[in-house]
Amino acid sequence: MNDTANRPDKYPFTVPEGYFRSLEDRLHGRIHAPLRGTALLVMRVKPALMLALMFGIIAGFGYIVSKVTGLLYTDPVESGDPIMAMIEEGWLESSFIYSYSDEIDVETAFNSSLENTVTIDEDISEEIESSLTEDELIEYLELK
Amino acid sequence: MxxxxxxxxxxxxxxxxxxxxxxxxxxxxxxxxxxxxxxxxxxxxxxxxxxxxxxxxxxxxxxxxxxxxxxxxxxxxxxxxxxxxxxxxxxxxxLPFNGQERAACLRLTEEQGFTGDEITRRLYRAIAQLPPRQKMIFTMRYFDELKFTEIAAIVNRTVGAVKASYHQAHTKLRQILDTED
Missing domain, CATH: 1.10.1740.10 (RNA polymerase sigma factor, region 2, helix turn helix motif)
Known part of the structure; x- marks a missing residue:
């Protein structure tokens, strides 16, 4: 195929008479052809249609998501579980703190706090316990 | 010009x-x-x-x-x-990717405006069996005599890739033409 003497013809096809001369006119005809009524209407309306379509797609997607999440959620009142229903209605506290708050005795907590934070000499502890009132005890601790 | x-x-x-x-x-x-x-x-x-x-x-x-x-x-x-x-x-x-049936469909008759001799007809029938990109690279090099750098810029490939593609096309055409002999 490198032998240029026997090289096949570069242009072995016929071209219709005057084809290249008429090409310019045909191209101008296509480039400057006025848009027909329907094409013009489509071109003008297309952006608005695309916007409406996008809005529809987003709204549809939102609707599907709300439907799916609605199916996954079960109303505790309607679930048939009496404990869950009572929690939902406010008759039962559901958190850890709430469930233990009623069991905590304030006086016990106060004494426990004192025992853990203040060192009371052994020789006077008995006297304190027997003779001092709560107010005197606080006064004593503040002076100390 | x-x-x-x-x-x-x-x-x-x-x-x-x-x-x-x-x-x-x-x-x-x-x-x-x-x-x-x-x-x-x-x-x-x-x-x-x-x-x-x-x-x-x-x-x-x-x-x-x-x-x-x-x-x-x-x-x-x-x-x-x-x-x-x-x-x-x-x-x-x-049509299948294998170009033999495609070449059979390519009659290259006078109705299609073909005026070449038998050698040219055989070459064009063989070229028809190449994949599209390989075909374009081969004809740009063989007929239009463009440089590999120019072809690489046209097909947006590296010069090495274009040379490899041209070589593959050349080898394939030789095989096709040898098989016909």
């Missing part, structure tokens, strides 16, 4: 766009016509693709950044149009 610079300057000058476009068509229509026709064979298909090439050029010329030469850019549009057409045609006609 008009200079590309003159065409581009005229295209950007208000009121002279049509004149510049005529110069462009006059200068490149024949080269691009043969570039397309060697690949698609049929004149009407070639005419459609050539017109699409120039319409696209008209549309995108205002944004042409002159990173490449004008004829490289036009060749690229024509090559892409042709490759897309050949691929879509293959899908439409459900």
């Amino acid at each position: 008009t200079d590309d610079r003159e065409i581009l300057d005229a295209l950007r000058e208000e009121g002279r766009e049509d004149y510049a476009f005529n110069l462009l068509v006059r200068k490149y229509s024949e080269r691009l016509y043969w570039h397309i026709r060697r690949a698609v064979i049929d004149h009407d298909d070639t005419d459609d693709l050539l017109q699409n090439t120039f319409i696209k050029a008209w549309k995108y010329l205002p944004g042409f950044r002159e990173d490449s030469r004008l004829y490289t850019w036009l060749y690229r549009i024509a090559t892409n149009e042709t490759i897309n057409y050949l691929r879509s045609k293959r899908l439409r006609t459900m």
Whole structure:
């Protein structure tokens, strides 16, 4: 195929008479052809249609998501579980703190706090316990 | 022959766009016509693709950044149009990728405007069996005698890849022609 003497013809096809001369006119005809009524209407309306379509797609997607999440959620009142229903209605506290708050005795907590934070000499502890009132005890601790 | 610079300057000058476009068509229509026709064979298909090439050029010329030469850019549009057409045609006609049946369909008769001798007919039938991109690379090198660097810029591949593709096409054609003997 490198032998240029026997090289096949570069242009072995016929071209219709005057084809290249008429090409310019045909191209101008296509480039400057006025848009027909329907094409013009489509071109003008297309952006608005695309916007409406996008809005529809987003709204549809939102609707599907709300439907799916609605199916996954079960109303505790309607679930048939009496404990869950009572929690939902406010008759039962559901958190850890709430469930233990009623069991905590304030006086016990106060004494426990004192025992853990203040060192009371052994020789006077008995006297304190027997003779001092709560107010005197606080006064004593503040002076100390 | 008009200079590309003159065409581009005229295209950007208000009121002279049509004149510049005529110069462009006059200068490149024949080269691009043969570039397309060697690949698609049929004149009407070639005419459609050539017109699409120039319409696209008209549309995108205002944004042409002159990173490449004008004829490289036009060749690229024509090559892409042709490759897309050949691929879509293959899908439409459900012809297999193996080109033997495709070549059988390619009669290369006088009705198709073929005027070449028997050697040329055999070569074109063999070229028809190449994949579209390989076919375009081979014809640009073999018939249009473009440099590998120019072809690489047109098909947006590296020079090495283009050389490899040309070599593969050359080997395939030799095998096809040897088998026929």
